[in-house]
Amino acid sequence: MGKFRGFCLLIVFILFMNVNSISANAIPQGDIVETFNELVEEKVAEANIPNAVVSIVYDGEIIFEKGYGYADINSEILVDPNTSLFRIGSISKLMTWTAVMQLVEQGKLDLDSDVNEYIDFDIPPLTGSTPITLRHLLTHTPGFEDYSTEIFTLEKDNLPPLHEYVRESLPERIFPAGEVLAYSNYGTALAGYIVEQASGMPYTTYIEENIFKKLAMNYSTFEQPLRESLLEYSVTPYRFVDGSFSEAAFEFMPVPAGAMSSSASDMARLMIAYLQNGHFDDEKILEEKTVQEMFNQQFTHHPTLDGMAFGFIEGTFNDKKVLFHHGGTMMFNSALYLLPEEGLGIFMSYSGGNHFVHNEIFQGFMDQYYPMEEVVFAPVTKGTNGSIEKFAGEYHQNRKSLTTADKFISLVTGIIQVETDKDGYLYATHAGETNQFYEIEPGVFKNKRTERTPDAYGNFKTIVFEEDKHGNMMLMTDGPMTYAKAPWYASSGFTFVALALSILLLIGTLLSWIFIALVRMLLKKQKDKDKIASSAKLLAIGYGVLSLILFGSIAINGEIDPVYQMPKDAFSEIPEWSIIFDFIPYLIIAFSIALTVFTIIIWKRRSWRVFGRIHYSLYTSTALFFVWLFRYWNLF
Known part of the structure; x- marks a missing residue:
């Protein structure tokens, strides 16, 4: 009897310890709501964010969702977490990766086959590289170069349909596949096209039928622009500029890589499905083993670094494993964070801010509920810092x-x-x-x-x-x-200092020659009888004027728009008259060659004094430097 009583006490003790352990790891839901709401309200006010939305899921339930500000300021329509549609940018990629993994489960796609097997055009081989596979696309290691000025447009007609986009915008391969992490929007667009080819239906239709409907994501779409039935739920983007909110237009972007619009409630359903191994209520979008494969690390450059899972970015925040994805358009910033071990998911989206806002909110939350233990830094020793x-x-x-x-x-x-x-x-x-x-x-x-x-x-x-x-x-x-x-010659320090000095020399030369010409006129001095020297100077003046026009056009086209925060030529139509600037680089090259010839001639003829010849040579060197600089950076 004594042994039985002791056994019972032992069982009670074990149960008590387990209960205490569970309680210690559990987070009071009320506290989450209050803390997160305070963090968001603080950052929204601090960053002058006009509209924002949040949803949090925990243990298979939506425990918090809230809208902040106005979906439309003029109409005073409040943000509704259930129906207000925010542009979630690159979080859209998770739909593409989910679709790819669904088709892998069905045997229609293989992660390690050459993607050329699934498309109706060819991606050229790269010397020294294996073929690009879906595994490379899912981990951002296909080796494509990236074009940041060809992602967004405000005109629907400027964005070709997906089957044209993947052909016309095929980037160069600059790294061997599987060797270098380099985030690729095109790689995701290509994966979306492969989804079309393998499923036999348009990408948007596939996502609608196999993800949105199954998860009851009724306020989610990839349509650009939004269909009539969803227009009233669209969130208008604004940015706080010069003391007031400036409205922005609808952005168009490559569909599989970033075009999704969604509500906080819909994104909560997606997070629950991932955290419950592909299940949501009675529906299933992925097998459990597939979700676990997507959550596992698939590529990293070093064991100490967080790398890439399938589609998800790995992160360690306060010693907790986090799988996340951010999304940024010109106007919207969004973030989705999953803590699989905690059964916790957080989604945020807003217009008019930047990615630091959601980083700070999430880090503030982690500091509150998963504080870091005090870190003791190891001393630097001679054995490690020698080189x-x-x-x-x-x-x-x-x-x-x-x-x-x-x-x-x-x-x-x-x-x-x-x-x-x-x-x-x-x-x-x-x-x-x-x-x-x-x-x-x-x-x-x-x-x-x-x-x-x-x-x-x-x-x-x-x-x-x-x-x-x-x-x-x-x-x-x-x-x-x-x-x-x-390399030193491609560094920002060298490039901008050399560019600034060269422009100063160019402008200083023009101003000094103009000043000298005016003085000669006032003093009624005779014109230079050396026609070669006069022609050399006129040529240099012509070159200087052309260069200043070119720099002026670059400055105008490169001016950052205060609302969209990108150069205007990166997202809008270039005016037709600007085509005249396309000829200037060729004229500058011709002038530079002519300047070189005249430099040789004036040294042979000993035109001007030595200082004048040296000055002209420096001027010509500047012209040749500009040609090299602009060619090196592909500016003409």
């Missing part, structure tokens, strides 16, 4: 173009500047903030900062340096982003 100087330099995103004018964008977007000090620390400046790193093993560095850092795809907690097979230094971070060390 970190080789990592110093400027790094550019590998998500870039090498063959179009978009190449120049790599000088202004996503640059990481790396410096080292004598104490063995490394400093990485990214998005305007500098973080201090210490080396934990050769080439692997940990951030000493524990709070959020401004990185769109990860926490920027760990960075890894490795040389590729060509000897180029690579910088790798969490998520689908990698960076390559730029």
Whole structure:
């Protein structure tokens, strides 16, 4: 009897401990709602966000959904989390990846087959690379270059249908497949086209029938523009500019990569389905093993880095595994976060802000409910910091173009500047903030900062340096982003300083010649009788005027729109009259050649004094530098 009583006490103790364990891991739903609501309200006010929406799911239920602000300010229509349609940008890609995995389950697609087997056009091979597969597309490793100025448009007629888009916008392959993480919108569009080819139905129809209807996502669509029955639920985007909200137009973008409009309630259903292994109520969109495969890491550059699952981006926030995807259009920013081990999902969307807002809200939530233990930093030792100087330099995103004018964008977007000090620390400046790193093993560095850092795809907690097979230094971070060390002549510092000095020389020369000409006129001095020298000077003046016109056109076309926050020529029609600027580069090349010839002649003839000849030679060198610079960056 005593043994039985002891056994019962042991069982009660075990049960008690399990209950305590469950309670310790569970989050009071009321607290979640209150805390999250406060975080959102604070950030919405701080960032002047006109409209926002949130939904949170926990343990298979929607525990919070709320709209903030107005879906339409003029009509004073409030945001409704059940029906208000926000543009969710790249979160749309999750529909494409879900569709691909459904067709894999049906045996209609194979993750490791050449994608050319599924399409009716050819993707050319790349020397030294294996064929591109769906596995590469799902992990953003197909090796395509990326065109950031060909994603958005405000005119429906400017966006070709999917079957034309995948042919006409086929990018160059710049990396071997499966070797380099480089986020690819085209890769997702191609996967969407493969869904069409394998299923035998249009992409939008397939998603409607196999995802939206099964999950009762009645306020979700890929249609551009929205059909009549959904127009009244469309959220109007605004941005706070000069003290008031400016309205923006509907954005058109490649359908499978970012065109979805959805409500917070619909996105909550999607999150529940993923967190419940593909099931929602009595419906099923994926098999359990498929969901688990999608949640597992499929690619990373280094064991210490979060990489890519199938479609989802891996993240570690306060030591918790998070699967997430962000979405950004010119006007909307959205985020979807899943914590599978906690049964928790969070969705946010808003217009008029930036991706830092949802990063900060989510990090604030994690700090509240999953606080980090105090971090003890290991001291830097001589054994680890002996050769970190080789990592110093400027790094550019590998998500870039090498063959179009978009190449120049790599000088202004996503640059990481790396410096080292004598104490063995490394400093990485990214998005305007500098973080201090210490080396934990050769080439692997940990951030000493524990709070959020401004990185769109990860926490920027760990960075890894490795040389590729060509000897180029690579910088790798969490998520689908990698960076390559730029040579000195392609760095932003060299390019912009050299450009500024050259423009100053050009303008200074023109002004000095004009001044000298005016003085000569006032003093009634005779004109220069050396016709060769006069012709050389007139040629240089003509070149200078053409160059200033070209720089002026670049400045006008490259001006950032205050509402859409992109250069106008990146999303709108270029005026027909601007075609005249297309001829200027060819004239500048011709003038540069002529300047070179005249430089040789004036030195042979000893025209002007030595200083004048040196000045003219510098002027000609500047002209040749401009030709090289503009050709290198594909600007003409």
